[in-house]
Amino acid sequence: MQAETIAPTATDFDEAARDAVYRAIFTRRDIRGQFLPRPVPDELLARLLIAAHHAPSVGYMQPWNFILIRDAARKARIRDLVCRASAEEVRQIEDARQVLYRSLKLDGIIEAPVNICVTCDRSRAADTPLGRWHNREMDLYSTVCAVQNLWLAARAEGIGVGWVSILDKEELKDLLGIPAEVTPVAYLCLGYVSDFAARPELESKGWRKRLALDELVSSESWTGAGEDNLKALIRSA
Amino acid sequence: MQAETIAPTATDFDEAARDAVYRAIFTRRDIRGQFLPRPVPDELLARLLIAAHHAPSVGYMQPWNFILIRDAARKARIRDLVCRASAEEVRQIEDARQVLYRSLKLDGIIEAPVNICVTCDRSRAADTPLGRWHNREMDLYSTVCAVQNLWLAARAEGIGVGWVSILDKEELKDLLGIPAEVTPVAYLCLGYVSDFAARPELESKGWRKRLALDELVSSESWTGAGEDNLKALIRSA
Numbered sequence: 001m002q003a004e005t006i007a008p009t010a011t012d013f014d015e016a017a018r019d020a021v022y023r024a025i026f027t028r029r030d031i032r033g034q035f036l037p038r039p040v041p042d043e044l045l046a047r048l049l050i051a052a053h054h055a056p057s058v059g060y061m062q063p064w065n066f067i068l069i070r071d072a073a074r075k076a077r078i079r080d081l082v083c084r085a086s087a088e089e090v091r092q093i094e095d096a097r098q099v100l101y102r103s104l105k106l107d108g109i110i111e112a113p114v115n116i117c118v119t120c121d122r123s124r125a126a127d128t129p130l131g132r133w134h135n136r137e138m139d140l141y142s143t144v145c146a147v148q149n150l151w152l153a154a155r156a157e158g159i160g161v162g163w164v165s166i167l168d169k170e171e172l173k174d175l176l177g178i179p180a181e182v183t184p185v186a187y188l189c190l191g192y193v194s195d196f197a198a199r200p201e202l203e204s205k206g207w208r209k210r211l212a213l214d215e216l217v218s219s220e221s222w223t224g225a226g227e228d229n230l231k232a233l234i235r236s237a
Numbered sequence: 238m239q240a241e242t243i244a245p246t247a248t249d250f251d252e253a254a255r256d257a258v259y260r261a262i263f264t265r266r267d268i269r270g271q272f273l274p275r276p277v278p279d280e281l282l283a284r285l286l287i288a289a290h291h292a293p294s295v296g297y298m299q300p301w302n303f304i305l306i307r308d309a310a311r312k313a314r315i316r317d318l319v320c321r322a323s324a325e326e327v328r329q330i331e332d333a334r335q336v337l338y339r340s341l342k343l344d345g346i347i348e349a350p351v352n353i354c355v356t357c358d359r360s361r362a363a364d365t366p367l368g369r370w371h372n373r374e375m376d377l378y379s380t381v382c383a384v385q386n387l388w389l390a391a392r393a394e395g396i397g398v399g400w401v402s403i404l405d406k407e408e409l410k411d412l413l414g415i416p417a418e419v420t421p422v423a424y425l426c427l428g429y430v431s432d433f434a435a436r437p438e439l440e441s442k443g444w445r446k447r448l449a450l451d452e453l454v455s456s457e458s459w460t461g462a463g464e465d466n467l468k469a470l471i472r473s474a
Binding site for chain 2: 216
């Protein structure tokens with residue numbers, strides 16, 4: 001890996017390398033139903049964790065920890081949390097969509113051979129809050145960057161990842177013995193997959209459409225018109 | 238780009254493509270001082286925004302917007318926010334580190350040809366809070382995933398990105414006319430760079446060291462011993 005010893009330049013990505021990065025970004029999926037039982041080698045898991053550990057972090061605080069869950073009994077208890085939370089959440093969804101909601105597979109906790117809880121230790125580097133005095137949530141955001149690094153590296157390795165957010169975080173903390181000052185940011189399910197779908201599942205199942213990106217871009221302010229050339233390029237991409 | 242039409246399989250990344258993804262992850266840097274005045278082509282900016290737009294989002298809500306800031310006068314006003322916030326923040330840093338803190342360059346707002354404020358519209362898809370009823374912060378986390386996608390795509394394009402978090406978010410909202418229900422998640426500076434440093438600047442300048450990743454990994458619970466093989470592989474990577 002030698003992550004530390006690479007001496008990069010601004011031109012060190014040729015077109016194929018650049019395209020590989022975009023391919024990981026465009027073909028990454030949130031996996032719930034396509035996990036295979038095939039074990040994930042430790043060598044590969046090590047690479048994914050190293051990728052996560054190279055995320056940006058505010059003040060270089062590296063607030064993350066990684067709890068690996070493989071035990072079937074523990075996975076079953078976490079899955080119970082999701083079932084309970086899902087039964088609560090569906091009541092908050094507009095009536096017309098509740099049938100569709102119930103038809104969705106929302107997690108692959110049991111089938112995925114490895115689960116990883118990625119946490120943020122909010123007390124880490126408390127005496128040097130560089131970059132997070134005004135915005136205390138920056139440590140949480142750094143941890144999310146670690147998750148996204150892991151997710152994209154996993155895609156390049158042919159490993160699917162699903163982020164399960166339908167659960168009560170306090171109950172999850174109890175189940176995993178996570179201290180009060182530590183926040184679980186992401187509960188991830190990992191494994192080889194039968195396929196990566198061509199489109200996000202919530203799009204293909206009709207939950208929501210992909211928004212028009214050019215309508216989400218503005219110039220100089222929230223309502224600022226302009227950037228017409230950029231928007232035209234986005235529309236024609 | 239044809240982001241929608243790629244039909245991926247689990248084996249579609251050969252070793253070179255996989256390594257390119259890791260290279261983007263390992264050589265990405267938080268850029269403050271290395272920006273060049275060379276303009277960033279709109280074609281390239283469009284690719285970066287499309288990459289951001291393909292981030293995972295809870296319930297596929299795509300809560301993000303992108304405000305591009307190029308105007309020198311506006312950048313100067315935002316830079317004033319950072320100077321003021323930095324003067325406040327330094328007083329929160331332990332005494333022995335304040336000299337080092339003051340010596341750090343903490344933003345490249347003026348020099349970077351393009352700034353982008355990435356926001357999260359917390360009211361979007363309010364009637365269908367799939368995946369965020371129990372964890373309301375998931376929309377913010379989705380927006381961070383978009384930032385990290387953009388950051389890694391930028392690295393592959395030879396574009397440096399710096400995330401400026403030392404500012405008062407309410408003042409930034411005022412300056413950019415951002416509505417109450419929308420949260421600025423990241424203020425980014427983008428541009429070509431003279432170089433990507435071999436190590437993170439806060440590491441090379443002695444602010445903090447990279448933590449030992451194997452000590453951040455546990456098995457089945459926060460205090461769980463185990464995963465010895467995985468930890469040994471991490472140590473030897």
